[in-house]
Amino acid sequence: MSVTPxxxxxSQLTTTWGPSNSYPDVSTVVTGYTGRLxxxxxxxxxxxxxxxxxxxxxxxxxxxxxxxxxxxxxFDIDGHQLCSLSYQDFIRAAGSxxxxxxxxITELKWGGQYHVDVEQLDLKPEYIYDPSIHLAPVASxxxxxxxxxxxxSRPHQVKKHNPRGTHLWEFIRDILLNPERNxxxxxxxxRAEGVFRFLKSxxxxxxxxxxxxxxxxxxxxxxxxxxxxxxREILERVDGRRLVYKFGRNAxxxxxxxK
DNA sequence: GCTACGTTTCCTGTTT
DNA sequence: CAAACAGGAAACGTAG
Numbered sequence: 001m002s003v004t005p006x007x008x009x010x011s012q013l014t015t016t017w018g019p020s021n022s023y024p025d026v027s028t029v030v031t032g033y034t035g036r037l038x039x040x041x042x043x044x045x046x047x048x049x050x051x052x053x054x055x056x057x058x059x060x061x062x063x064x065x066x067x068x069x070x071x072x073x074x075f076d077i078d079g080h081q082l083c084s085l086s087y088q089d090f091i092r093a094a095g096s097x098x099x100x101x102x103x104x105i106t107e108l109k110w111g112g113q114y115h116v117d118v119e120q121l122d123l124k125p126e127y128i129y130d131p132s133i134h135l136a137p138v139a140s141x142x143x144x145x146x147x148x149x150x151x152x153s154r155p156h157q158v159k160k161h162n163p164r165g166t167h168l169w170e171f172i173r174d175i176l177l178n179p180e181r182n183x184x185x186x187x188x189x190x191r192a193e194g195v196f197r198f199l200k201s202x203x204x205x206x207x208x209x210x211x212x213x214x215x216x217x218x219x220x221x222x223x224x225x226x227x228x229x230x231x232r233e234i235l236e237r238v239d240g241r242r243l244v245y246k247f248g249r250n251a252x253x254x255x256x257x258x259k
Numbered sequence: 260g261c262t263a264c265g266t267t268t269c270c271t272g273t274t275t
Numbered sequence: 276c277a278a279a280c281a282g283g284a285a286a287c288g289t290a291g
C-alpha cells in the first residue's frame with residue numbers, strides 16, 4: 001500500500017464529485033477490503049493535511065473544546081510538519097489548547113514508533129488520549145514543559161475507552177465551522193440562527209461514510225439520521241426548504257459566541 | 260452475553 | 276420525472 005488514502009479524499013474535496021455511488025477511495029486503498037483499513041493512521045508523521053485536520057477535530061470533540069476557539073489555519077500542515085512542532089509551537093499556535101494537542105500528538109507518535117499491534121488497536125487518531133498518561137516530547141528538546149512528565153511505561157494498556165468519535169451532527173457542525181476546509185459542501189443560511197444548507201449532499205455523505213469507514217453512505221441514509229435529530233432537538237425542522245436544516249437547542253458548539 | 264444508543268439500511272408514501 | 280422529505284421497522288456496531 002503505497003498510496004496515501006486521504007490524498008484521494010483531498011482531491012475529492014476539491015474536485016467535483018460524481019453523483020455516482022461508487023467506491024471512490026477505499027477501493028484504491030485496500031486490495032481486499034475487509035472493513036478495517038486504518039494502519040496508516042498509526043503514524044502521524046505520514047498524515048495528510050486532511051488527516052491532521054481530522055485529528056484536530058477529534059481532539060477538540062473529545063475534550064469538549066469550543067471549536068471556534070481553535071485557530072485551524074495554524075494547522076494547515078501535514079503530519080510531518082505537525083510532528084516536528086515543539087511544545088512551544090503548539091502553545092503559540094493554539095494557546096491553552098496547545099497543551100492538549102501536544103499531548104495527544106506525542107502519544108500518537110510514541111505509539112506509532114513502538115508500533116503496538118496496529119491491527120488490534122484499530123488505530124484512529126482519536127483513540128489514545130488519556131489524561132493520566134503524560135509523555136515527554138519525542139522530537140523536540142522542549143525546555144520545561146509544564147505538567148508534562150516523563151513516563152517510561154510501555155504503551156501496553158493503550159486500548160482505553162474510545163469515546164466513539166464524532167456524532168453526525170458534530171461532524172456537520174465542524175464542517176460548517178471550518179470554511180477553509182469546507183469547499184462548498186455545506187453553507188450557513190443564517191449563521192446566527194444556526195440554519196444551514198447542504199450544497200453537495202452526496203459529497204458530504206461520502207465524507208461522512210469515509211469517517212465511519214462506510215463506503216456506501218448516501219445522502220438518503222444520512223438524511224434519515226438527520227431526521228432522527230428532530231426528536232432529540234439537536235436539529236429543528238425547517239420545512240419547505242430542501243437540504244436546509246437548523247441546529248436545535250441540544251446542539252452545542254455552533255454559535256459564534258458560545259463558550 | 261446483554262443493553263442502550265446512535266446510527267445504517269430499507270422501504271413505502273408524499274411533496275417539491 | 277428526479278430529488279427530497281417522512282417515518283416506521285429492523286439490523287448493526289460499539290461502549291459499558
